[in-house]
Amino acid sequence: MIPLHGIASREDLPLPFPLIVAAAAAVLVVTFWILLFAWKTPRFRDRKGREMPRLTRFIDSPWFSRPLRLLVGALWLVAALALVFGPDRVDNPVFGFVFVWLWVGLVPLALLFGDVYRRTNPLRLLLRVIGGTASTAPMGRISQLPAAVALLLFSWYELAEPLAATLPVLRAAAAAWLAFVVIGVLATSTRWIARADPFEAFASTVAKLSPWSRSPSGTLLLINPLRNLASWQPPRHLWMLGCVLLGSTLFDAVTGAPWWIRAFQDSDVSSRLSGTLGLLSVVAAVAGLYLLCLLPFRQRNRPLLRVADDLSPGLVPLVAGYFLAHYATMLYLEGQRTAIRMADPLALGWNPFGIAEAGPNLALLTMPTLIAITQVLFIVVGHVCAALVTHDIALRELEASQAMSRQVPLLILMVVLTISGMLLMFG
Amino acid sequence: MTGLRRVLLAGILAIAVAGCSSPTQNETTTIRLEITDTAPSEPREEKVPLGNLVRLEVSSEVDGVLHVHGFEEEKPLVAGETSFLTFAAGMSGAFEVETHEPDAIWMKLIVS
Numbered sequence: 001m002i003p004l005h006g007i008a009s010r011e012d013l014p015l016p017f018p019l020i021v022a023a024a025a026a027v028l029v030v031t032f033w034i035l036l037f038a039w040k041t042p043r044f045r046d047r048k049g050r051e052m053p054r055l056t057r058f059i060d061s062p063w064f065s066r067p068l069r070l071l072v073g074a075l076w077l078v079a080a081l082a083l084v085f086g087p088d089r090v091d092n093p094v095f096g097f098v099f100v101w102l103w104v105g106l107v108p109l110a111l112l113f114g115d116v117y118r119r120t121n122p123l124r125l126l127l128r129v130i131g132g133t134a135s136t137a138p139m140g141r142i143s144q145l146p147a148a149v150a151l152l153l154f155s156w157y158e159l160a161e162p163l164a165a166t167l168p169v170l171r172a173a174a175a176a177w178l179a180f181v182v183i184g185v186l187a188t189s190t191r192w193i194a195r196a197d198p199f200e201a202f203a204s205t206v207a208k209l210s211p212w213s214r215s216p217s218g219t220l221l222l223i224n225p226l227r228n229l230a231s232w233q234p235p236r237h238l239w240m241l242g243c244v245l246l247g248s249t250l251f252d253a254v255t256g257a258p259w260w261i262r263a264f265q266d267s268d269v270s271s272r273l274s275g276t277l278g279l280l281s282v283v284a285a286v287a288g289l290y291l292l293c294l295l296p297f298r299q300r301n302r303p304l305l306r307v308a309d310d311l312s313p314g315l316v317p318l319v320a321g322y323f324l325a326h327y328a329t330m331l332y333l334e335g336q337r338t339a340i341r342m343a344d345p346l347a348l349g350w351n352p353f354g355i356a357e358a359g360p361n362l363a364l365l366t367m368p369t370l371i372a373i374t375q376v377l378f379i380v381v382g383h384v385c386a387a388l389v390t391h392d393i394a395l396r397e398l399e400a401s402q403a404m405s406r407q408v409p410l411l412i413l414m415v416v417l418t419i420s421g422m423l424l425m426f427g
Numbered sequence: 428m429t430g431l432r433r434v435l436l437a438g439i440l441a442i443a444v445a446g447c448s449s450p451t452q453n454e455t456t457t458i459r460l461e462i463t464d465t466a467p468s469e470p471r472e473e474k475v476p477l478g479n480l481v482r483l484e485v486s487s488e489v490d491g492v493l494h495v496h497g498f499e500e501e502k503p504l505v506a507g508e509t510s511f512l513t514f515a516a517g518m519s520g521a522f523e524v525e526t527h528e529p530d531a532i533w534m535k536l537i538v539s
Binding site for chain 1: 519
């Protein structure tokens with residue numbers, strides 16, 4: 001049987017309204033408390049933390065990094081086998097691998113363990129002979145525009161392409177991704193991977209909100225995640241990447257709302273067209289509003305797009321919070337199902353670990369109140385971190401008194417995005 | 428810092444306790460569903476208490492397959508006959524009940 005549906009089989013219950021009201025009130029109070037009473041001189045400008053030399057030696061030793069790379073490479077290989085030779089059904093593990101493990105899983109992975117994805121990126125292993133796995137120099141201010149475009153295309157594929165969960169279409173998408181990265185590397189240099197591979201760019205960006213960083217000499221630092229993010233010299237066009245991720249996650253919530261389903265389940269407009277226009281307009285609206293709210297930060301030697309880059313790290317916690325709030329339960333449920341299916345990638349009846357008969361553990365999903373509170377906490381904590389990082393960065397170029405009033409539009413936008421994100425989940 | 432940690436820990440514990448409302452009852456919720464050859468403009472919503480058994484009684488005008496998302500339950504439908512599908516609503520959430528050919532979402536099960 002071919003369920004023609006995407007990979008998400010379960011939606012979370014709508015958030016209870018009193019919880020949203022309480023969270024919205026907390027968001028308002030905390031945001032303006034930060035604006036009025038938090039520190040008045042930048043605090044997180046310098047990258048400093050506890051140096052971990054022994055951990056660094058262990059993590060960087062071939063005894064650790066090679067098996068890790070090979071292990072992750074082997075998982076990708078299983079997924080690739082399922083992609084090429086597996087059956088065209090939604091229980092083919094490659095769908096769960098791409099849309100759950102890879103797309104959703106990379107956020108918690110990066111938040112907890114830092115820049116793991118870059119060190120285990122299968123494309124780097126593939127391009128090893130031309131230096132794909134060599135430790136890269138710091139990114140500097142190179143452009144993330146290719147990755148932002150690739151992420152927009154991936155979001156479009158996931159959210160607006162009705163046949164996304166069919167094998168021929170996924171094969172074409174995977175081939176396009178592979179060609180985009182490999183041809184780019186061959187035409188430029190291996191730095192292209194960091195700028196253009198959507199998954200690595202996304203993971204590396206989120207990893208800046210992890211407690212892990214590196215000192216200039218390469219030693220691992222255990223660092224306050226806010227300092228880690230705020231002391232980051234972001235690559236150019238990171239704000240576009242942030243707006244794409246924020247907009248597409250919001251759009252995913254929109255398509256789950258009853259009024260959207262009512263409008264389009266029976267309409268004459270094809271779901272591909274309505275999805276494409278919907279996604280593009282939400283992303284464009286987020287980007288437009290973001291730029292609009294940055295206008296007060298413009299100075300003679302600081303054009304708008306430069307301001308957008310400078311303040312873009314503040315978008316990262318919003319993205320991470322939204323992402324976790326929307327997809328954590330999906331990662332829990334479908335992640336387990338994917339693990340079970342990965343044991344038999346070609347649907348030949350393999351049962352290597354005796355898990356073929358196992359069902360997913362549902363314990364967490366029997367606690368709807370806990371889920372709702374956790375979702376709201378993800379969004380609120382993401383918002384607070386975003387406001388703190390934005391505040392800290394805003395203080396750098398401006399006098400404290402100027403910085404306060406000029407931040408107001410941006411903070412209001414963040415409040416609006418956060419509360420509308422929660423209202424969309426209220427449904 | 429330890430004070431902050433203690434507050435955080437207490438908060439997490441409070442949430443965990445609040446979240447542990449135990450699903451105990453195992454009663455059966457029976458839901459009747461009629462499948463026609465035209466999709467409804469809006470799927471109807473049915474509430475099911477968490478932990479109950481759900482018994483779907485599906486009378487269909489068309490051949491096809493009924494699919495309950497999330498629980499991954501499937502039932503072949505034969506035109507003119509009534510089919511029965513029973514499963515335990517062991518997780519909370521909203522789940523679509525749909526058919527393939529005609530592709531349509533007929534119902535949303537709200538398990539809470």
